[in-house]
Amino acid sequence: MTPNKTNDSDTYSKIDLLWQQFKENRVPEIREKLILFYAPMIRKVVSRMGLHPDGAIDWDDLLNYGIFGLMDAVDRFEPERGITFETFASLRVRGAVLDALRQQDPLGRLARRRVRSAKEAIQQLSAEFGRTPTDQQVAEAIGLTEEQYKQVLQDSSFMILSLDQPTYDNDDGHALNLAETLEDTGAASVMDQVEEEEMRERLSQSLQKLSRREQILLSLYYTEGLTMREVADVMEISQTRVCQIHARAILTLKALMAPPREQTAETVSTRREQLLDDTEPLPQSMEDRLLQPKGRRRPRPAYHWSENPAPTRRLDSG
Numbered sequence: 001m002t003p004n005k006t007n008d009s010d011t012y013s014k015i016d017l018l019w020q021q022f023k024e025n026r027v028p029e030i031r032e033k034l035i036l037f038y039a040p041m042i043r044k045v046v047s048r049m050g051l052h053p054d055g056a057i058d059w060d061d062l063l064n065y066g067i068f069g070l071m072d073a074v075d076r077f078e079p080e081r082g083i084t085f086e087t088f089a090s091l092r093v094r095g096a097v098l099d100a101l102r103q104q105d106p107l108g109r110l111a112r113r114r115v116r117s118a119k120e121a122i123q124q125l126s127a128e129f130g131r132t133p134t135d136q137q138v139a140e141a142i143g144l145t146e147e148q149y150k151q152v153l154q155d156s157s158f159m160i161l162s163l164d165q166p167t168y169d170n171d172d173g174h175a176l177n178l179a180e181t182l183e184d185t186g187a188a189s190v191m192d193q194v195e196e197e198e199m200r201e202r203l204s205q206s207l208q209k210l211s212r213r214e215q216i217l218l219s220l221y222y223t224e225g226l227t228m229r230e231v232a233d234v235m236e237i238s239q240t241r242v243c244q245i246h247a248r249a250i251l252t253l254k255a256l257m258a259p260p261r262e263q264t265a266e267t268v269s270t271r272r273e274q275l276l277d278d279t280e281p282l283p284q285s286m287e288d289r290l291l292q293p294k295g296r297r298r299p300r301p302a303y304h305w306s307e308n309p310a311p312t313r314r315l316d317s318g
Contacts, residue, residue: 019079034074035067038089042066045093051101062097069096111155117142118152122255132209132252153247156254206256214249217242
């Protein structure tokens with residue numbers, strides 16, 4: 001037997017003895033020794049969860065939550081069940097980290113699950129129909145009513161970011177925040193330019209798959225710079241309806257631009273006219289007015305008294 005194998009066998013023999021003593025007496029000192037021995041497995045379990053170190057929760061905080069899971073595993077472990085402690089503890093550590101993430105999420109587990117189901121349903125129905133599915137079709141696919149699906153659309157656009165949030169440490173050991181990691185557009189590399197062009201092309205193709213009403217709304221809001229209220233006035237619909245159409249268009253774009261699962265070239269390269277089958281038509285007069293080539297909307301010039309002076313009133317003396 002090699003020295004390494006001898007040392008490993010001696011170590012595990014000592015650990016088995018510690019487990020036996022801990023189950024008999026529950027001594028805090030033995031519990032601490034067991035936690036310290038199995039502590040290195042926490043980083044391995046958390047790293048396999050696919051979490052980003054620069055996410056909403058700091059990486060060190062995630063490891064601390066994993067320690068709580070390990071402590072709970074030591075207290076609850078029962079060797080007589082025939083399962084190894086590493087397997088039992090990995091489940092506890094993973095569960096503790098997931099519980100911490102759910103507590104930090106303002107939407108909650110149910111809302112996140114519905115958003116994820118809606119995104120997957122849009123991808124599947126788009127590949128099946130060759131066009132963007134309607135709200136009713138997506139709602140039926142995920143087992144929700146149209147009112148519940150409208151709430152899902154609002155939840156999908158919910159995001160909280162802080163520019164002061166620390167992300168990671170650079171080579172000098174200095175903690176960087178999100179504001180310091182923003183890309184400098186004046187120093188873009190060639191690879192970044194290629195990726196940006198590919199992203200623009202994918203976005204352009206995805207925009208063409210939206211309904212005409214969604215295209216007009218996005219153009220008025222993002223290109224013309226109108227507010228939601230102004231868009232509602234132009235399109236002659238309520239402001240609430242504008243928010244719903246905007247959220248649906250954004251969620252659809254996310255689904256269309258996500259990596260496809262099983263899509264053939266025939267389903268992806270569908271014609272643009274197929275998108276108008278189940279969409280709500282615009283009034284013809286308003287549609288003609290919106291599609292007419294016009295210049296960029298300019299604000300009304302400020303009034304000056306010299307252009308049209310107001311009549312003055314003469315005061316009689318005496």
